Amino acid sequence: MNHTPRRSPWRRTAWAALTVGALLLGGSSLASAEPQTHRGEIAKPTVVLVHGAWADASGFAGVATALQTAGYPVREFANPLRSLTADSGALGAYLQQRTDGPVILVGHSYGGAVITDAALSDPDVRALVYIDAFVPDEGESVNDLLGRQDPVDPTQVFDVVANPGAPEGVVDLYLKDAVFPVVFANGLSRAKQTQLLASQRPLATPALGEPSGEPGWKTLPSWYVMGTEDHIISPELQRFMAQRAGAKITSVSAGHLAMVARPDVVTATILQADRATR
Template structure:
């Protein structure tokens, strides 16, 4: 039993003041011997998932669950799908203001172009993981990449829906009902195809034609999961972009939604990127 309560209170008061002072001078964080430049070297990175067009982050549900169980913090970026430049700026701001410590960026499809343009805005980003994704070089548009394989007729793929305030000639692109299960969600159960079709989010047409900026893959290590049955981003184009970026490639026998069909492979690739960059 403490025989001098007033002395104990004084000691507690002094300790409280010292703690407050440490918090003030360290910007609200007590530094430790294991911290370098504000980062704990042993900390697992935050994994930021960036979905592409005609989808949302729900496609990463199984991957997110696996990462959660493995002790990773996972964040879903709500990709606006308005334009490559503005979507990348949104992601850059999100990374700077909503993440702390090391980050692994994961981009699916169009989301790959977005992480390519946004990653260098935050020095904490340490790796890029592409899933059936576009990986443009500077000055390339998604249309440039797609037409490497031959001409593409957008009227055969999309329903064009005008939106308020759209720039002249722009419109929202929705995959046609008959195209979606064959091209976008091929290889998945029919019920899953129907659910994904009902929840598809459109991409503004101008996003396909915008030139990409300086690519983050020139300075950051990257990994790539390639769907060998992809009907949106042809496998040969995926391989070309991955090789050019110097990415480590894993091939799976899936369509465009590898993270839905093989979440185990996508999760393992993210973990591999973390281990390689610690």
């Protein structure tokens, strides 16, 4: 009876190591492969979703699924939430090393400041889409923009947690349990609020105070989805920033998490940005 020779564990391990090595050195054709399209078809842009503070990429789940169903490549960037300089630098490196071809950047809340600063680092970026987002001008910080709203007492909003590995004076900010559902996740179901509260990620204080660099919106077309029930960034401040950037504004009856409450509107806005920039 014939038996097929079995490859030894050592040979399998060696083959895996050689394969990884070839990928890292750029020797594999996979590393340089371009997205394949049918003849005459225009390749769809990669949509890079950038979440904001006290959140993670899961908030874009409905949007990502809809885009993927429509044939769009989607990347969900894990925003470090450490500082505007570091976070936008990390996004710039991510775009250059993890995407090929045209890109649409989508930023929510603080993620809007990050895509504003990172957009010009990659010439493939062709449009910006802001969702209830900060859109700073050069030299302007998130705190500067928040200063245009009614002041709040930080001690009533944030739980402060020390980070032993951070520079002196830098702390992590979490939204208080009582504040989160009323201010950040208003309009969502109680179950969804509870889920998002449990998974919130902290924002380091430099992210609020660092000034923005050269803004991508001055040279790239932009779109803005404005939640009219937003309790984090007032609709008035949102409209001011969007109009200053020359963004095409879509208003939606939603709180700060418009992409969770109305993923259909956010998805439609991204598709509009794609059609307008082809």
